Amino acid sequence: MDYKQFQDCIDACYKCAAECDNCATACLKEPDVKMMERCIELDLLCADICRLAAAAMARADEHTVDYVKQICGLCATICDACGEECAQHEAEHCQRCATACKQCAEECRRMSA
Amino acid sequence: MDYKQFQDCIDACYKCAAECDNCATACLKEPDVKMMERCIELDLLCADICRLAAAAMARADEHTVDYVKQICGLCATICDACGEECAQHEAEHCQRCATACKQCAEECRRMSA
Amino acid sequence: MDYKQFQDCIDACYKCAAECDNCATACLKEPDVKMMERCIELDLLCADICRLAAAAMARADEHTVDYVKQICGLCATICDACGEECAQHEAEHCQRCATACKQCAEECRRMSA
Amino acid sequence: MDYKQFQDCIDACYKCAAECDNCATACLKEPDVKMMERCIELDLLCADICRLAAAAMARADEHTVDYVKQICGLCATICDACGEECAQHEAEHCQRCATACKQCAEECRRMSA
Numbered sequence: 432m433d434y435k436q437f438q439d440c441i442d443a444c445y446k447c448a449a450e451c452d453n454c455a456t457a458c459l460k461e462p463d464v465k466m467m468e469r470c471i472e473l474d475l476l477c478a479d480i481c482r483l484a485a486a487a488m489a490r491a492d493e494h495t496v497d498y499v500k501q502i503c504g505l506c507a508t509i510c511d512a513c514g515e516e517c518a519q520h521e522a523e524h525c526q527r528c529a530t531a532c533k534q535c536a537e538e539c540r541r542m543s544a
Numbered sequence: 545m546d547y548k549q550f551q552d553c554i555d556a557c558y559k560c561a562a563e564c565d566n567c568a569t570a571c572l573k574e575p576d577v578k579m580m581e582r583c584i585e586l587d588l589l590c591a592d593i594c595r596l597a598a599a600a601m602a603r604a605d606e607h608t609v610d611y612v613k614q615i616c617g618l619c620a621t622i623c624d625a626c627g628e629e630c631a632q633h634e635a636e637h638c639q640r641c642a643t644a645c646k647q648c649a650e651e652c653r654r655m656s657a
Numbered sequence: 658m659d660y661k662q663f664q665d666c667i668d669a670c671y672k673c674a675a676e677c678d679n680c681a682t683a684c685l686k687e688p689d690v691k692m693m694e695r696c697i698e699l700d701l702l703c704a705d706i707c708r709l710a711a712a713a714m715a716r717a718d719e720h721t722v723d724y725v726k727q728i729c730g731l732c733a734t735i736c737d738a739c740g741e742e743c744a745q746h747e748a749e750h751c752q753r754c755a756t757a758c759k760q761c762a763e764e765c766r767r768m769s770a
Numbered sequence: 771m772d773y774k775q776f777q778d779c780i781d782a783c784y785k786c787a788a789e790c791d792n793c794a795t796a797c798l799k800e801p802d803v804k805m806m807e808r809c810i811e812l813d814l815l816c817a818d819i820c821r822l823a824a825a826a827m828a829r830a831d832e833h834t835v836d837y838v839k840q841i842c843g844l845c846a847t848i849c850d851a852c853g854e855e856c857a858q859h860e861a862e863h864c865q866r867c868a869t870a871c872k873q874c875a876e877e878c879r880r881m882s883a
Contacts, residue, residue, distance in 0.1 A: 438788075445784035445824070449777075452828030459697060460831070464690040469607040471685060475701070476600055476608050478828075480615070482821050483596050485784070487589055489791030489817075492799070494582040495589050498622050502593070505618055509611050551675075558671035558711070562664075565715030572810060573718070577803040584798060588814070591715075595708050598671070602678030602704075605686070695833040702826055702834050706841070709822050713815055720808040721815050724848050728819070731844055735837050 437488035440503065440538040444485035447510060447535035450528040451478035454517065457524040470516050470525065477513035480506045481535060488542070504543035510536035550601035553616065553651040557598035560623060560648035563641040564591035567630065570637040583629050583638065590626035593619045594648060601655070617656035623649035663714035666729065666764040670711040673736060673754075673761035677704035680743065680754040687748065696742050696751065703739035706732045707761060714768070730769035736762035776827035779842065779877040783824035786849060786867075786874035790817035793856065793867040800861065809855050809864065816852035819845045820874060827881070843882035849875035 455474035458467035484506040487499045514532030517525040568587035571580035597619040600612045627645030630638040681700035684693035710732040713725045740758030743751040794813035797806035823838075823845040830838045853871030856864040 441788050445788075449780050449784075449824065449828045452825055456698065456829045456831050459690075459694055464685075468685055472603070472605060472607045472682065475603065476611060478825065479596055479599060482825070483592055485788065486592060486791055486817065486821070489788045490585070490588065490795045492585060492795050494585045498589060498625065501618055501621065505614055508614065512611065554675050558675075562667050562671075562711065562715045565712055569716045569718050569811065572803075572807055577798075581798055585795065591712065595712070598675065599678055599704065599708070602675045603682045605682050698829070698831060698833045701829065702837060705822055705825060709818055712818060716811070716814065718811060720811045724815060724851065727844055727847065731840055734840065738837065 437491065437542065440542045441485045441488050443531075443535040443538040444481040444488075444506065447528075447531040448478040448481040448485070450524075450531035451475070451481065451513060454524045454528040457522065461522065467520070470513075470520060473509070473513040473516050474528065477509050477532065480509050484539060500543045503539040507536045507539035507543060510539060550604065550655065553655045554598045554601050556644075556648040556651040557594040557601075557619065560641075560644040561591040561594040561598070563637075563644035564588070564594065564626060567637045567641040570635065571633075574635065580633070583626075583633060586622070586626040586629050587641065590622050590645065593622050597652060613656045616652040620649045620652035620656060623652060663717065663768065666768045667711045667714050669757075669761040669764040670707040670714075670732065673757040674704040674707040674711070676750075676754040676757035677701070677707070677739060680750045683748065683750040693746070696739075696746060699735070699739040699742050700754065703735050703758065706735050710765060726769045729765040733762045733765035733769060736765065776830065776881065779881045780824045780827050782870075782874040782877040783820040783827075783845065786870040787817040787820040787824070789863075789867040789870035790814070790820065790852060793863045796861065796863040806859070809852075809859060812848070812852040812855050813867065816848050816871065819848050823878060839882045842878040846875045846878035846882060849878065 451474040455471050458471045461467050484502050487502050491499045510532040514529045517529035517532060564587040568584050571584045574580050597615050600615050604612045623645040627642045630642035630645060677700040681697050684697045687693050710728050713728050717725045736758040740755045743755035790813040794810050797810045800806050823841050826838045826841050849871040853868045856868035
C-alpha cells in the first residue's frame with residue numbers, strides 16, 4: 432500500500448489543520464471573543480483530528496486501512512461542523528478556514544467510502 | 545462542563561497510549577518482528593487516537609461534546625482491535641497492553657453512549 | 658530499555674496535559690477572556706508538548722533516548738512558563754493547572770539531566 | 771502575527787511528517803527489519819515533533835513565539851538525525867524521507883534563529 436493514494440487527502444488534512452490553528456489564535460484576538468468561542472473550540476478539535484487522520488493515512492497498511500477510513504469519516508464530520516461555524520464569521524481567517532474545512536471534508540469523505 | 549466527569553476515561557486513554565507506545569518499541573525488538581507487524585501498526589494507531597480522545601475530553605464543552613463522544617466511540621473500536629491483537633502474543637508488554645486496551649475500550653464505550 | 662523508568666514522568670506529563678486542556682476551555686468561559694489570552698495560548702502549547710514528551714518516553718530506546726531527553730528539557734521550560742502564567746490567576750482551574758505544570762516541570766527536568 | 775511568515779516551515783514540517791510516517795510503515799515491510807529498527811524509531815519521533823512544530827507555528831503569537839522557536843530548533847536536530855539515518859538506506863521511501871528531513875531541518879533552523 433503506497434501512501435501516494437492518500438496524498439491529496441493528507442495534503443488537505445494538513446492544510447486544514449494549519450488554517451484551523453491559525454484561526455483559533457486569530458479568533459482569540461477578535462474584539463468580541465465570546466462570539467468566537469464555538470469557533471475556537473471547533474478549530475482546535477478539527478486541527479487535532481486532521482493531524483491524526485493525516486498521520487494514520489501516511490502509515491496505513493492492510494492491517495489498519497479499515498480503521499483509517501473510519502477516522503477519515505469522523506474527520507469529515509468534524510470538518511463540516513467547523514467549516515459551517517467559520518463560514519458564519521466575516522473575518523478573513525474564518526473564511527479561509529471555512530474553505531479549507533470544506534475541501535478537507537470532501538477529501539476525507541471520499542477516502543472513507 | 546467540568547472535565548472531572550471525563551476523568552476516568554481520560555486516565556484510561558492516557559494509560560492505554562503509554563502501554564501501546566511501549567509495546568510498539570518492544571515488539572520491534574522481538575526476534576520475529578514480522579509476526580509483530582500488525583501489533584506494531586495497531587499500537588501506534590491506538591496510541592494516537594487515545595491521545596486525541598483524552599485531549600478532546602479534557603477540552604470538551606457544550607459546543608464540542610457530541611463530536612467528542614463520537615471520537616470516544618471510534619477510540620473504543622480501535623482499542624478493541626489493538627487489544628485483541630495484543631492478547632494473541634505471549635510477551636509481557638503485549639499482555640499488559642491488551643489489558644490497558646480492554647479497560648480503555650470499556651471507558652470509551654461508556655463515554656460515547 | 659523499559660519504559661517503567663520513565664513512568665513517573667509520563668504520568669506527570671499526561672496529568673499536566675489534561676489540566677492544561679481543561680484550563681484552556683475554562684479560561685475561554687471566564688468573563689474577561691482578554692486577560693486569559695496568554696494563559697490559553699500557553700495551555701495549548703504546554704498540553705501538546707507534554708503529550709509529545711510522554712509518547713517519546715514511552716517509545717524510547719537506545720536509538721532515541723538522547724532526543725527524548727532534549728524533548729523533556731524543552732517540555733520543562735514550557736511547563737515553567739505555563740505554570741507561572743496560571744499561578745497569577747485565581748480561578749481554581751488555573752491554580753490546579755499551575756500545580757500540575759510545576760510537578761511536570763520537575764519530573765521533566767530530572768529526566769532531561 | 772500572521773502565520774504566513776511561518777508558511778514555508780509549516781509546509782516543510784507537514785511534508786516531512788508524511789514522509790516519515792510512510793517510511794516507518796514501509797521499513798516494517800522490508801525483508802531485514804532489524805536493520806531498519808533505528809530508522810523506524812527516528813521516523814516516528816520525527817513525524818511527531820514535525821506535527822508539533824507545525825501546530826505551534828500556526829497558533830504562534832507574541833505570547834508563545836519564543837517557545838515556538840525553541841521547538842523549531844529541536845525539530846531541526848531530530849530531522850537531522852532522522853535524515854542522516856534514512857540516507858544510509860537505499861530504499862526509495864528512505865531516500866524520499868531523507869530529502870524531506872533535510873529540507874525541514876533547514877526551514878526549522880532558519881525559523882529558530
